[in-house]
Amino acid sequence: MDGLNLLPVFAVGVAGSVHCVGMCGGIVGALSGALGKPGPGRTIPIAPAASAMPALAALDGAARVLAYNAGRIASYMAAGALAGGLANGAGTLALAARWQGVAYLLANAMLVALGLYLMNAWHGLARVEAAGNVLWRRLLPALRYLLPADSLPKSFALGALWGWVPCGMVYSVLLTALLAGSAAGGAAVMLAFGAGTLPMLLALGVAGARLRPAMQRPAVRTVCGTLVLGFGTLGLVRYGAGLPHGWLDALCLGGPA
Template sequence: MNIHPLPLFLVGLLGSVHCAGMCGGIVGALSLAPPRARTGVITLHPTRSAGAGVHVAAYNGGRIASYMTAGALAGGLAQGAATMTALPAAQAAACWLANLMLVALGLHLMGAWSGVARIERVGQLLWRHLRPGLARIGPPDTPARMFAAGALWGWLPCAMVYSALVTAMLSGSAGAGALTMLAFGLGTLPMMLALGLAGVRLRAWLRLLPVRIACGAGVLAFGLLGLARAAGGLPASWLQVICVAPGMAP
């Protein structure tokens, strides 16, 4: 089953305003300069060196790798259940769920509904088991440790990621699910790279209500179009490119 990568990329791009609130401070802190060996104390301080860029890239590489792993698991789960193509009712339900979550995320970004926080509590059980691993990684002073930290933070409970994972299930295979989440992760990448390098100033700009309303409206539109298509109220041809929904197999 085909899942067009463009809507997942755009959802990641617009929805990354949500990432700024959840992960902006994290990636900003992790991308600071490595500890000063002379004192033996970890002293984090901002830097604009090339090393900071490498650290930010490594962190985001780990984060996207965890998205792809989750996507492969989601797609493989659907494939193991005799594939979603053999389960039209389950496929339709997953399509509705993915787009309803986008509607919820869009409303959350616009400040119109806070129910997304309750959705994200679902993932807290897994996150409580994974978070202690950050201490075992050690100080984020090498690209390898930054990659490992990003791979763990990628499992932070996030409704936007959950909606993308439901779409990955619609892909019907582990490989397609991983590629679906890669498209989503690449959409979040510009914002996360900018947050890692620009930090506080960018986060302050992203908190402005007009910015959040504009981005939220974009995510909301994706969700509403997907719901309209799922309900059969809109043609499937050109909407396949912009709706978070499965297309026809080639």
């Protein structure tokens, strides 16, 4: 998978990050100190910055938000490397071309499902997230060793753990990582996706609760969902109609030639 093929993955991360507002927004705001007190849902209480000086406190909060996001993206890359490595092993077997075709169709179908999910038009991915709770319940006890996240290593570790929270959006992109055909390629796919989600979560770390209502507006979710839906639909049409490659590769996930 070359750099061009990573552009739609990055764009999916940018558009899909409106989902991150609800999934990870609370913890990011708490890490930065932007939220005055823990809110409902997924917010995790974080120790306040030790310094009483506003500038130093803000710098400390920003550093912890960066460390948290670095850990989160590292987990994405680890999952992508695992997915790409598994696909590479499967690719050595017979019927590899057919397997790649099925994976390509599934990856684009998941993007369609993700787009509808972001638009609040269909919530089938919520069932996929529920299935991921099996792994998350096993990881959850580790939180007691990371709270309060009052240091950069703890913030990084907390982000790395949070990267395994059941998320239909992450699962949909992991199917794309399968298409990379190697551990390095799978990690690159998830790095591009994580980089796409980074601006939103960094902004949440600065603006906190002030940004969350704006990003949850139906119009914003509809625009972002339509973009992701468009990528998935174009990929399915391209595969079904046998459209030529070339410039179209920049708008579609990597797939069978």
